Amino acid sequence: MAEAHTSIQLVFLARLRERFGVARETLSLDSSEISVASLLARLRSRDPVFADELAEGRAYRVAVNHTVVGGEHSVRAGDEVAIFPPVTGG
Amino acid sequence: MAAYIRVQTEDFNISEEIAALRARNPRVGAVASFMGCVRDMNEGDSVKLMYLEHYPGMTERELQRISADAASRWNIFDTLIVHRVGELRPLDQIVLVIATSAHRGDAFAACEFMMDYLKTQAPFWKRESTGDGERWVEARASDDIAAKRWQSAEKQTRAQAG
Known part of the structure; x- marks a missing residue:
């Protein structure tokens, strides 16, 4: 699993998982770390659904x-990054 | 002090949980508990079925953090948080929070605090089925306000102490 050294795990939950059509994926990084803001910008550039939901x-x-x-916050290779809507339990 | 947390699909029995928490601890003089359950109505629509999702790993971590936070603020002995996930129907129990202490003030406050923080920070999400189809429940601003008042109470206490 050499890939784990240069990639992160992305997790989408609840409504966002349904909107994006994916629960979990591995994303390769261009460098050893990336800010959350930059990661979100990269995801927004994927397609209109990502752009809208993560605006x-x-x-x-x-x-x-x-x-x-x-x-x-700096995301580093090997991290698990979850993106989700405001919580509604209890 | 022990902080018990459980995330489960099965129902729970409040009497048994309280008995287990009090067992063998004669110092307990007060037990406060809160149980939340599924209503058959939300936002004016009738709810037939509810699905509760969570983020395994983070959920347990957040519930532990909330319990530890309560223990650091009040004089309590033990706490329990049980939260159900999966399919639930109107009348079903969803969540149980219990705090034990020597006197009622600490137990009441800790129980309410844990519930307010759980509502705004623990990664659970509700999807409900109404006559018009399925929808994800939207977060309520009133829940954020309920959680924030504990922060302002803390600031007031500090200001008085200072």
Whole structure:
């Protein structure tokens, strides 16, 4: 699994998983780390659905290795990055 | 102090959970519990079925964090959080939060705090089936306000202490 050294796991949950049509994928990085903001920009450039759902101002959260983070957080190879809507449990 | 958390598809029995939490601890003088259940109505539409999804791994971590946070703020002995996932129907139990303490004030506050934080931070999502099809439940601003008041209470306490 040499790929794990240069890639991250992306996880989409709930409504976003349904909208994107994917629950989990492996994404290759161009460098050893990338900011959450840059990662989101890269995802937005994929297609109109990603662009719309992940547009700035839309309500969604990003968790890296199970902790919610902000746009300046650095994502590193091997990290699990989850993107999901505001939670509605309880 | 022990913080028990469980995420499960099965139903739970509140009496048994309370008995287990109190067992062999004669210092417990107060037990506060909250149970949330499925209503047959939401946003004016009748709800026939609900599906609860979560993010395994992060869910357990968040529930542990919320329990530890409560234990650091109040004088409590043990806490329990049980949250169900999967298919649920109106009348079904969804969530149970229990806190034990020597006196009621700490148990009441810890229980309400854990529930408010669970509602806004634990990664669970509800999808409900109504007569018009399926929809994901939208987060409520009132839940954010409920969780934030604990932050302002903390600031007030600090200001008074300072």
